[in-house]
Amino acid sequence: MCGIVGAVAQRNVVPILLEGLRRLEYRGYDSAGLVTVNGGLSRVRSIGRVASLAEAAQVQKIHGHLGIAHTRWATHGAPTELNAHPHISRDDLAVVHNGIIENHEALRSRLRELGYAFTSETDTEVIVHLVHHYYHADKNLLSAVRRAVAELHGAYAIGVVARDAPHQLVCARRGSPLLIGLGIEENFIASDISALLPVTQKVIYLEEGDVADIGLLNIRIYDAGGNLAERAAHISEQSSEMAELGNYRHFMQKEIHEQPRALADTLHDAVAGESLLPELFGVEAGEVFGCINAVTILACGTSFHAGKVASYWIEALAGIPCRAEIASEYRYRDSVANPDALLITLSQSGETADTLAALNHAKTLGHQHTLSICNVPESALVRQSRLRFLTRAGPEIGVASTKAFTTQLAALFLLTLLLAKQRGRLTPAAEVAHIQALRQLPGKVQQVLALEPEVERWAERFADKQHALFLGRGMHYPIAMEGALKLKEISYIHAEAYPAGELKHGPLALVDKDMPVVAIAPNDILLEKLKSNLQEVRARGGELYVFADADTHIVPSEGIHVLQLADHAGPLSPILHTIPLQMLSYHAALQKGTDVDKPRNLAKSVTVE
Structure with a gap:
């Protein structure tokens, strides 16, 4: 959601600016400048x-x-050239602003009284005039930015340049990522x-409230209290080639096919031996895991669906009460x-505004046993959590999350x-069996990826449809939710997901020959009940598309189309069923x-509420 690039050289x-913006296109935007x-x-x-x-x-x-430079995803004001950044x-x-x-x-009212004219509908334009107001006094750009951001309420990452400072770039962040x-x-x-x-692959991640003064040779960073601060430099594990499309038509297709590698990389250290170690989640993990009595998972969108699957796993296998909540709702109820619960936050980017806000809210309620599962090592979510686990999915460019989802599940x-x-509750023999299954x-x-030609033929039947229904039971119900979200x-x-047992409680009224019904059919204890639900659909003339285990x-x-996967994969079945x-x-x-990669109205990283 919006993107910033700046350079002094x-x-x-x-x-450099244009290539940087091109690499940020996946975040979603409607104008650039x-x-x-x-x-x-x-x-x-x-525009565009x-x-x-x-x-x-x-x-x-x-x-x-x-x-x-900036790519803008419209919030205040329509996507027009006048509303596009930078503002002058x-x-x-x-100024550019996320x-x-x-x-x-x-601020707008006050600045108008000071004689400033506004040419856009954006909230950002108040920043540039406010900085100018202070800059006009003593021509000190760093001082002007520091005074201006002290008056801003909300979230911001900004870059500022001045006509009279040809080798100075000042930036600041609070609530939005900037490096x-x-x-x-x-x-x-x-x-x-x-x-x-x-x-470059050498970066410094700014912390909350930081303001930085950047020149050709020197960088000075000031913390939220105005003191000079030391921030460690990191070498990114990502490479330029990792974010290239290669021979695929779209990044989403590439990332779907990268899932075997992403899962192998994510699981590599964990399954190297014959037993699992809590230190995979941090040096304090053993101590934390030993004193918790419940689990709460906070996430948004696709990550929430991963959390829902985990709630089934944790209660069934570990015997611990677990609930998954939508992060944007949690902090407002x-x-x-x-305080004795393990609080887990899930995010691909680690910068999801609602999830970060939910984590901070939970801390104010006394939650100290915090764990983040994330794909970005130096993200805000990772830095603010006591424990962490890094998925090794690599860059995910497509807006629709694929490999980030399956690695979160792993x-x-x-x-x-x-x-x-x-x-x-896990015998040594069962532990070895699960490790082997993960390998x-x-x-x-x-x-499962080899089934793509058959799935493609099914997709041709969806081209003229307006609605679809997805069905699942048990731990596969969240996978049905994820399938509906993706479509x-x-x-x-328009697609909706329901637990198959809920058909008779409303959704069955929608079923007719023009509404495809997609069902997830693993060979588990709920299979026979699911088969009865499928018959209910056929009795009403519904067209069924069933992803079924081979057995x-x-x-x-x-009216019943069946695509067979392998034999039932036990508790790992949701990961396999999400692929088709x-x-x-x-x-x-x-x-x-x-x-496909940049669907309308959506952004990859949702960094504002």
Whole structure:
């Protein structure tokens, strides 16, 4: 959601800015722009894709050794060129901004009284005029930014440049991610490491309230109290090539097929031996796991579905009460706190605003046993949690999460086994069997991927549909929820998921020949009940698409299409069954002609409420 790139160098920074924006396209945006400092401020903005911005920059021959750039996802104000960033105040300085300024109306009123004219509908424009107001007094850009951000309420990551400071880039963050990239006699800022991989892998992650003064050779960082701060530099494990499309049509397709490797990398250390160690989740994990009496999982979207699956696993295998909650709801209700519960937060990016806010709210309620499961090592969620587990999915560019979801499930299953072991509910023989099943998991996923041609043929039948129903039972109900989410977010087909046993309590009224019903049919204790639910659908003329284990004995017939997976995979079955649902959504979207990797109105990383 929105993206920032900035650079100060001894070379033309425009190619760096444009390439950085291109690498941030996956985050979702509707307009883009950049400013360079070259004797004055030169700005170019455009609606739509970064390619349009690049063409406009070439036509206007924009260049400079200092610049900031932005991709905007509209919040305050429509996606227009006037609302696009960067915003400029009186031709003196420019600002790019991620986040939302909650007190923008009061600031706007005050700034108008000071004589500032507003040309956009955005909350961001108050920042640029407020900084200018303070900059006008003593021409000290760092001081002006520090004074301005002290008055901002809400979330922000900003980059600021001034016409009279051709080698100075000032940035600040609170509530939105921002990092500094370190080069040789050049430095950079970005909201995401992927934007900087072509120029550096050495980065500093700014902390809450930090303000940084960046030049060609020096960087000074001040903490929220205004004191000089030391922030460690990190070498990113990501490479520029990891974020390239390769031979695939879309990043989503690439990431679906990367799941065997992502799972193998995520599980590698855990399944190397014949027993599981709590230290996989942090040096204090053994102590924490031994004193908890419940588990609460907080997450949004796809990560919430992973948490729902885990709630079935943890209660069944570890015997611990577990509930999964939507993070955006948790902090706004009066909950009964249990300080002895393990509080788990799930996020691909580790910067999901609602999940971060929920974690902080839980801490105020007394929760100290915190664990984050995340795909980004230095993200805010990881830094703010006592325990952590890093999934090794690599960069996930497609907005619709795939490999991040399955690696989260793998991590949650490891956690389940460790909690069960802690409580004496996992025998040594069962532990060895589960470890062996996890070792085999990447290969089993590869086998499911081989079914793609059959799934593609099914997807052709969805091209003219407006609605779809997904059914699952037990721990496969959240997988049905995930399948429905995938279909609607990238194909724009309205889809809903229900526990199959709930058909008679309302959803059956929707079933007819024009509404495909997708069912997940593992060979578990609920199979016979599920078969009865499927007959209810057929009796009403519904068309069934069944993803079934090979040993379920569900056979194709009129109105019943069956795709057979391997034999039942026990508790790991949800991971295998989610793969064909991802492929179905992807190919249905291809049939519909939608923008698979960048679906309308959606952003990859939701960094504002």
